[in-house]
Amino acid sequence: MAKITFGEAIRQAYEEEMARDRDVFLIGEDVGRWGSLYRSSTGLLEKFGPDQIKDTPISEAAIAGCGVGAAAMGMRPIVEIMYIDFITIAMDQIVNHAAKWRQLSNGKVKLPMVFKTQGGAGRRNSSQHSQCLENWFVYVPGLITVMPSSPYDVKGLLKSAVRDDNPVVFIEHKALYFEKGEVPEEEYLIPLGQAEVKRTGDDVTIIATSWMVSFALEAAERLQEEGISCEVIDPRTLWPLDRKTIIRSVKKTGLCMVVTEASAEGGWSGEASSVVHEHCFADLRRPVKRHCGMRTGIPYGPILERRCIPSVESIAGAAGALLREARGKG
């Protein structure tokens, strides 16, 4: 299989979906001429023209509103918000309209649209350009929330998101765009709402999202050397959550750790932890551990930003400690 970058996988998803369905269009700041900040739409303006690739003014609220309106008219907009930090400006359109219109119309209006953005640290951009805000959207009834972690996943999930008839908040990670991974030539889709077991193991279940998946996998590699076997699960869709896959795993291992870059308090890690406790209480040898970013704005620069969020070492350390505690006590 060809190895391509995460950004190129996005570009392929766009290209295939836009060619398949002329109602699919991308709208956002500098998605055209520039081909998006991280080059995920390079060349598409030339290929599909300005009807399908729309550069906009700096008007996040109007852009998001424009997407909602166009979707209500049967188009399939992909609204790009350049940084998730700016989605703060478009929350009314997403929460009060996109998430509500299907119900408010008694099911008559469908909104087949994607709000696509990227979040997280990793590019040393300080606290106004590095946030993890995914749990806001999990919290809003009427939205689907997706966070892909690999080139294969982003392509398959984005294509499904574009085809879904509900508003999908699709959150990429800025540190992933230039990561490479295998992606088949043939077309494929990954259904929304399906987790993937990224690595099987018997001792501890690690649930990790987005950028943290690769960290968790590497930590699992290291722990293997110490004889600890980790199962790593990437939910991929944060809501609706594939509880079955998670529950099956924790029932097997009896230990669970949730790893997110976002800080724990009020975050999705609490949702994941609660679901596991609710369904696997009798199987758990120790309470679910949340191993998450610190409760802080991300400070500037390469050193401090990395120290605020989980690392391969910290994940390995925490998972190892969880197992030792369980063995000591269990």
Place this chain on the structure above:
Amino acid sequence: MAKITFGEAIRQAYEEEMARDRDVFLIGEDVGRWGSLYRSSTGLLEKFGPDQIKDTPISEAAIAGCGVGAAAMGMRPIVEIMYIDFITIAMDQIVNHAAKWRQLSNGKVKLPMVFKTQGGAGRRNSSQHSQCLENWFVYVPGLITVMPSSPYDVKGLLKSAVRDDNPVVFIEHKALYFEKGEVPEEEYLIPLGQAEVKRTGDDVTIIATSWMVSFALEAAERLQEEGISCEVIDPRTLWPLDRKTIIRSVKKTGLCMVVTEASAEGGWSGEASSVVHEHCFADLRRPVKRHCGMRTGIPYGPILERRCIPSVESIAGAAGALLREARGKG
């Protein structure tokens, strides 16, 4: 002690704080002439004049930004967002600026300000005027989040919020404004970050927030008749959370239920549930139960909106069931 309404308690808090400190001012839509939607600032424009009571245009983003700027200049603004549903329009100012500036200035800038709003169902206003969005703010490092449930609490907490040097998101409940409760004549403050045990009991700990506190108390009354003794805790401040009070209680009862009007998924109930599991795992006889609103927009009208959220009956039923499960199994 005099019995006054929740709205009047707010008005008294304003009045006392504005008289004490002329830098305290209220800014928002129709807070002056109208005295706010639910009459919580009636008469204050006459008393304090337009410098301290500022009616604004319908410009939530600018109003919130105005508050941040004024706070940076040493004033103590109370920014009123009429419905929490409209806070969606001011998220950039709250999240990217208010929450970040203290850190971004290396501690040099303080932001002594309150974002005051109200949420929840109870006034049959349908899905764009009935949301529970509190967990968004718990999730943002740099903010304090408060949700008062009684006239006594709202007065004491609001006064503390006004005096705090950090941005506080203060979320009232629209169904509470005309509820009455005892409030002393003398001045008092309730520290932020302190939960209150609203009722003591031995069998089950119920953690409830905002409007749900009174429901939980009434459910506890009913369960008492069946010989079930509930301890009801109101965290009052959702972040920083008074874990101690909660943990002490659950260690005693061994059972815990979290009741929120907000739906469970992605909500604060997951945070509370996780905290309890993390600290009381060995003491818990059953997993913490989340008894929450349905994952839906609030439909219009009095009947359906009530059926989407917990009721006295449903709380009593769920708590009773939890206890029976524990007895059956434990």
Place this chain on the structure above:
Amino acid sequence: MRQLQQFYREMLLLRYFDQLCRALKMKDIIYSGYHPYEGQEGVAVGFCGALKPEDVLLSTHRPHCHAVAKGCSLESVLTEMMGRRTGCSGGLGGAMQFLAPENQFYCGSVVGSNLGLATGFALAMKQKKLDRICMCIFGDGASNHGTFHEGLNLAAIWKLPVVFVCENNQFAEAMPVQEFVACERISMRARGYGLEEITVDANDVEEARRAANEAIERCRRGKGPVLIEAVTYRIQGHYVGDPEGTYRDRKEVETARNKEPVKRAREKLLQGGVEAAELDSIEQEIEEELEALQEWALKQEFPTLEAAIDHVGIPLENAPEVRGPQSLTL
């Protein structure tokens, strides 16, 4: 005269319809906030009535007369406001937010949002080369909202077929337009979007219709958006029973009553030789129609909760759990 008489009938119907709604609100049969329309009928009939069935209208939190003028049946609008199944949104939306795609009518209770949404409807029309246009109606208060600016700019640079109608009824709740809008006439903002300044006295329904037709024609010819300030006056309070005395003099309202559109049309018709008896018989017809309407409406059923929340349940084929009310079950 024939056309004016038709306008007169339409306005009178709205006048009485609004009265009926007010009465139902007083009886608590309309449940939520309800915003009367008396005195503004020239706008609904002049502007909304000028659209073709296939044109889209985006309205506000004060939508009921706009909806009827756009072609929604009285039955569907009234029973929506009463929360009945026969309402255009199945009774789930209520008096401030409902969607009637079959009549190309959309409204919502967040002030200003529709200016962004309108660009999306119009974009779809333009890209699909449909011979349809979009009208977006909003208040003087909304003209201070950021979305006004973003929506107009976006529509202008893309030459989208939107007629933006600012229904200036002199107040935003208790805020008099001249104190909160920084320019003399709202239409003066047009220049900032490369548009003409157009202000019409919308209490003259014929003038309103002329202006509407001209604007619609322009849009249909692909000349881009038009902004029109339609001046009128809100004779009732913002809502039934608002504290009117805090923000305006009763005298001002009495003066306005002399200039309101129904009265003016009647006078003109009489001057033009139409018999008073003929006009009286119109009145009587309408009264009878509305009486029958009310009787029918009161018999209609309420929606079920199952139906209401069904539209939020994201129907994902592969999702293991698509709807998740955590412990509240039907």
Place this chain on the structure above:
Amino acid sequence: MRQLQQFYREMLLLRYFDQLCRALKMKDIIYSGYHPYEGQEGVAVGFCGALKPEDVLLSTHRPHCHAVAKGCSLESVLTEMMGRRTGCSGGLGGAMQFLAPENQFYCGSVVGSNLGLATGFALAMKQKKLDRICMCIFGDGASNHGTFHEGLNLAAIWKLPVVFVCENNQFAEAMPVQEFVACERISMRARGYGLEEITVDANDVEEARRAANEAIERCRRGKGPVLIEAVTYRIQGHYVGDPEGTYRDRKEVETARNKEPVKRAREKLLQGGVEAAELDSIEQEIEEELEALQEWALKQEFPTLEAAIDHVGIPLENAPEVRGPQSLTL
């Protein structure tokens, strides 16, 4: 000539300072996005330089030259961009967002937000009857943002002392101003706020300063806000190494180089009889100053994580747990 020579020196310093920063960015010693300022020095010196120390300046994501012109030391700005402790925000903010309250300088990386924030600073000044004003500088791109509209309207109705300077450098990233702003000149938007239309050629630093002084004077006299469009040209890419070829011709840039403010000032000085040797010696002085600066800056230390996150730990006396990195510990 004396004043122009002073302006020339100041602009030249900024020119070389910007060059130094670009070089450091290329070497990855400035870590985040960095936005060059070449060609726009007439704005920084003409406008920002016209403020008194006690006046407040609110800048953007392209702030470094504004900051220096406002009075921040080169040391504090450069080392902030390099993430060192000696930076004005202790190295926590970085190249796009830092706060230097000691110099009354604030900036941030969310486009458009500062127009709202500015109203708050100015409101405080007005209410406290301080003889200070606020300048808010933003780009042509920002002028399409909702906060532009809301901020200007709020400032205008309250007659706040804000000088709004739109630094029109012809581009917002890759978006040419004429395609994304719907009016010919951005200043045409002034009318919508009851303000005068003012456009100045800011590449003529003397003209810029004249306009600045006039506007500042007006504000100080309590006449309310002023909006000025300061026309200039962005000679470098939006960031170092952006795909410039996608949005402009090199020829256009060459033409702009002939009109840039440093060159123009130099020519005027020479015409006015100043010796070339004198100007060359200024240049040499600056080069030496910057060399020493760089040497010093490279020796400065990075902040510690403890210090960085301390400012997010909400210091609540009674909070049982004030900071909660869930499992990541220092």
